Amino acid sequence: MKTLITGATGQLGSLVVTHLLNRIPASNIAVSVRTPSKADDLAAKGIDVRHGDFDDLALMTAAFKDIDTALIISGEADNATRIAQHRTAVDAAKAAGVKHLVYTSITDPKADADFTYSAIHLDTENYIKQSGLRYTLLRNSFYADLLMAGVPHALETGDFGAPAGDAKITYIPRNDLAEAAAVVLAIPENHINATYDLTGGKAVTHAEIASYIAAATGKPVSHVDLPAEIHSGILTSLGLPDHLVEALAGLYVGAKKGDYETVSKDIERLLGRPAQSVEAYVKTTLAA
Numbered sequence: 095m096k097t098l099i100t101g102a103t104g105q106l107g108s109l110v111v112t113h114l115l116n117r118i119p120a121s122n123i124a125v126s127v128r129t130p131s132k133a134d135d136l137a138a139k140g141i142d143v144r145h146g147d148f149d150d151l152a153l154m155t156a157a158f159k160d161i162d163t164a165l166i167i168s169g170e171a172d173n174a175t176r177i178a179q180h181r182t183a184v185d186a187a188k189a190a191g192v193k194h195l196v197y198t199s200i201t202d203p204k205a206d207a208d209f210t211y212s213a214i215h216l217d218t219e220n221y222i223k224q225s226g227l228r229y230t231l232l233r234n235s236f237y238a239d240l241l242m243a244g245v246p247h248a249l250e251t252g253d254f255g256a257p258a259g260d261a262k263i264t265y266i267p268r269n270d271l272a273e274a275a276a277v278v279l280a281i282p283e284n285h286i287n288a289t290y291d292l293t294g295g296k297a298v299t300h301a302e303i304a305s306y307i308a309a310a311t312g313k314p315v316s317h318v319d320l321p322a323e324i325h326s327g328i329l330t331s332l333g334l335p336d337h338l339v340e341a342l343a344g345l346y347v348g349a350k351k352g353d354y355e356t357v358s359k360d361i362e363r364l365l366g367r368p369a370q371s372v373e374a375y376v377k378t379t380l381a382a
């Protein structure tokens with residue numbers, strides 16, 4: 095029984111590998127990465143490192159050879175490109191004889207969500223279901239880790255800025271999502287054709303997050319409700335591609351409508367414990 099993880103040189107993928115190594119032998123794990131030399135540490139642990147790229151059907155099909163269960167970690171391109179890439183990955187898995195696909199989706203994927211990347215995940219979920227393979231859909235909420243990007247500026251100026259208003263978002267640490275994926279990959283038979291809503295245990299406002307940063311650092315920090323165009327301008331000036339700026343702007347528009355405030359207990363069912371709270375995550379990350 096061999097399990098493969100794509101994107102294993104990425105942040106989520108490398109954490110999934112770490113958690114999976116605690117559950118199954120390295121000899122049962124393979125990874126598909128775009129740059130195999132970046133995975134030398136994984137090869138040294140006895141993991142089967144394969145070359146794969148969602149842009150290349152033949153390469154991806156070869157990467158999936160003799161794999162029973164594969165985790166497809168979503169990529170990072172614009173919608174049209176990424177939809178095509180994910181479909182290629184699913185086609186390759188099917189052609190190679192993979193039996194069970196696990197996919198990192200998003201909370202409540204919709205075709206017309208303000209968070210524009212949501213449409214990618216809906217398409218990929220549907221394509222996986224249509225493939226006829228067994229599947230498990232991990233509908234990940236937003237990483238608490240993303241919040242840390244605003245901390246240096248907040249500590250310098252006291253302003254923790256985002257166009258979030260009073261939106262409540264079920265942020266969750268990436269590490270907990272990675273462990274949930276590893277739980278599924280370790281015994282996929284327990285999760286056939288299941289869809290999990292993986293959220294934090296509480297939906298938090300950016301004012302609350304600012305208060306966590308203040309408490310953790312002893313500095314006065316408060317949320318500044320940035321106008322959307324100022325926020326997008328800052329992201330563009332930092333060099334983010336337009337499709338990402340659009341998606342992040344949409345995330346807050348959707349969140350203000352309540353799109354990402356619904357808490358699910360699925361993470362607790364998978365991990366056997368609650369996810370780390372955003373408050374605890376901020377405290378431990380800033381103490382490190």
Ligand SMILES: NC(=O)c1ccc[n+]([C@@H]2O[C@H](COP(=O)([O-])OP(=O)(O)OC[C@H]3O[C@@H](n4cnc5c(N)ncnc54)[C@H](OP(=O)(O)O)[C@@H]3O)[C@@H](O)[C@H]2O)c1
Nearest residue numbers: 101103104105106107128147148149168169170235236237
């Ligand atoms: N829920 C959230 O809050 C949130 C936030 C950000 C992103 N995401 C999504 O979740 C994914 C994983 O998050 P992360 O933090 O691990 O992001 P990350 O560190 O940027 O990793 C993305 C991974 O996707 C791989 N990838 C990109 N294009 C690919 C392609 N054409 N073929 C095969 N692999 C490809 C990358 O490969 P390389 O290692 O070769 O670069 C990398 O390993 C992201 O790609 C994105 O779709 C979710």
